[in-house]
Amino acid sequence: MMSRVLFVDDDPDVLDTLRATIETAEPEWEGAFAGSGEEALGLMASLPVDVIVSDMVMPAMDGAQLLQEVMRRHPGVVRIILSGYAEEPQALRSAGLAHQYLMKPLDYQLLSATIARAGALRALLADPRLQQVVARMGTLPSLPALYVKLQEACRASDVSLGAVANIVEQDAAMTAKMLQLVNSAFFGLRRRVASPLHAVQLLGIDMVKTLALSAHVFFGVDPLRLRACALGDQWSHGLLVGTLASRIAAFENADPETVEHARVAGLLHDTGCLVLASSTPGAYSQVIALARSQGLPLAEAETQRLGVSHAAVGAYLLGLWGLPEAIVRAVAFHHTPGRCPGGGFDALAAVHVGDALAHELYASHVIGAPSALDAPYLDEAGLLGQLPAWREACRAAVTDAAA
Ligand SMILES: [Fe+2]
Numbered sequence: 001m002m003s004r005v006l007f008v009d010d011d012p013d014v015l016d017t018l019r020a021t022i023e024t025a026e027p028e029w030e031g032a033f034a035g036s037g038e039e040a041l042g043l044m045a046s047l048p049v050d051v052i053v054s055d056m057v058m059p060a061m062d063g064a065q066l067l068q069e070v071m072r073r074h075p076g077v078v079r080i081i082l083s084g085y086a087e088e089p090q091a092l093r094s095a096g097l098a099h100q101y102l103m104k105p106l107d108y109q110l111l112s113a114t115i116a117r118a119g120a121l122r123a124l125l126a127d128p129r130l131q132q133v134v135a136r137m138g139t140l141p142s143l144p145a146l147y148v149k150l151q152e153a154c155r156a157s158d159v160s161l162g163a164v165a166n167i168v169e170q171d172a173a174m175t176a177k178m179l180q181l182v183n184s185a186f187f188g189l190r191r192r193v194a195s196p197l198h199a200v201q202l203l204g205i206d207m208v209k210t211l212a213l214s215a216h217v218f219f220g221v222d223p224l225r226l227r228a229c230a231l232g233d234q235w236s237h238g239l240l241v242g243t244l245a246s247r248i249a250a251f252e253n254a255d256p257e258t259v260e261h262a263r264v265a266g267l268l269h270d271t272g273c274l275v276l277a278s279s280t281p282g283a284y285s286q287v288i289a290l291a292r293s294q295g296l297p298l299a300e301a302e303t304q305r306l307g308v309s310h311a312a313v314g315a316y317l318l319g320l321w322g323l324p325e326a327i328v329r330a331v332a333f334h335h336t337p338g339r340c341p342g343g344g345f346d347a348l349a350a351v352h353v354g355d356a357l358a359h360e361l362y363a364s365h366v367i368g369a370p371s372a373l374d375a376p377y378l379d380e381a382g383l384l385g386q387l388p389a390w391r392e393a394c395r396a397a398v399t400d401a402a403a
Pocket residue numbers: 269270299310311334335
């Protein structure tokens with residue numbers, strides 16, 4: 001699928017370099033180039049664009065003003081901003097103007113991967129209603145500063161666990177959440193962990209980064225809004241589904257990466273609920289009322305009212321954040337695994353089953369009718385026969401960890 005990518009920078013040399021690089025390195029992109037915000041908006045009026053990559057600091061209209069205007073005029077366009085370190089774009093981030101922030105100097109490979117992912121995900125989640133809902137969310141959670149710092153640190157090939165622990169320790173709330181997580185049933189450890197370094201050693205750098213992302217989604221949202229939507233218990237539901245999904249994957253002797261993907265995807269599978277509830281609280285209360293009064297699964301009530309489900313919204317966001325494709329896929333299809341081609345055992349199967357068993361065994365689900373198991377899908381993937389054994393493994397998962 002061809003993507004048209006519009007680059008905006010007031011430095012002509014930067015544009016020339018980009019033009020030359022794209023021609024040889026990215027045949028899938030059609031590049032467009034503008035030397036100012038005004039020129040970019042003029043171009044977009046007549047030329048459909050999929051992705052805009054804008055410099056932050058420009059004379060006249062700056063990157064933030066430009067992306068604000070793009071958000072208003074062309075809500076379906078993926079917005080990426082390039083920013084220097086010194087500017088600390090915190091205020092911008094919380095304003096949700098950009099779907100993705102990249103640091104200067106431009107890491108071309110990172111940009112390429114970011115655009116490729118945005119493109120792949122758009123193909124995966126091509127429903128125009130989803131595009132509209134996501135793009136209009138002014139408050140789409142952007143990458144948290146802590147995550148960006150960890151990402152930067154991890155680019156050094158010799159990054160130490162101690163250095164990662166030092167970065168995390170600067171954020172008291174994150175440190176508390178990390179310790180809570182390692183000491184919860186999620187990891188099934190029998191000793192108490194009190195030091196951030198020890199926690200980082202146990203979790204591994206990738207999991208710490210994921211936690212930095214998810215803590216932002218789970219705890220960055222105004223609790224009053226969530227209470228209004230009765231979504232207070234999302235964190236424990238996510239932890240439980242992550243625990244069960246990784247148990248199932250381990251039971252299947254899946255490779256360590258798949259076990260980890262199942263754990264992370266389980267933790268984040270219902271992220272879209274938080275995103276929808278915090279960005280459209282009024283409409284979301286109606287969704288919940290509908291699910292309750294009609295006894296519908298939440299995803300179905302969302303689709304009826306908003307045209308999209310939390311599964312698609314969550315997957316879209318996690319994809320833009322750069323989480324592994326297997327995790328994004330598991331989140332995207334956790335209620336409808338039969339729609340995802342592939343088959344066989346993977347993180348998606350683990351999360352789909354973990355979500356259903358979380359309700360069946362521990363009465364844990366969000367709102368409305370609980371997630372049902374898709375027996376035809378499991379049968380077709382050759383996994384239906386495993387269900388009784390998985391149920392036993394999951395029944396033991398939480399009691400074990402609590403022992
Ligand atoms: Fe869900």
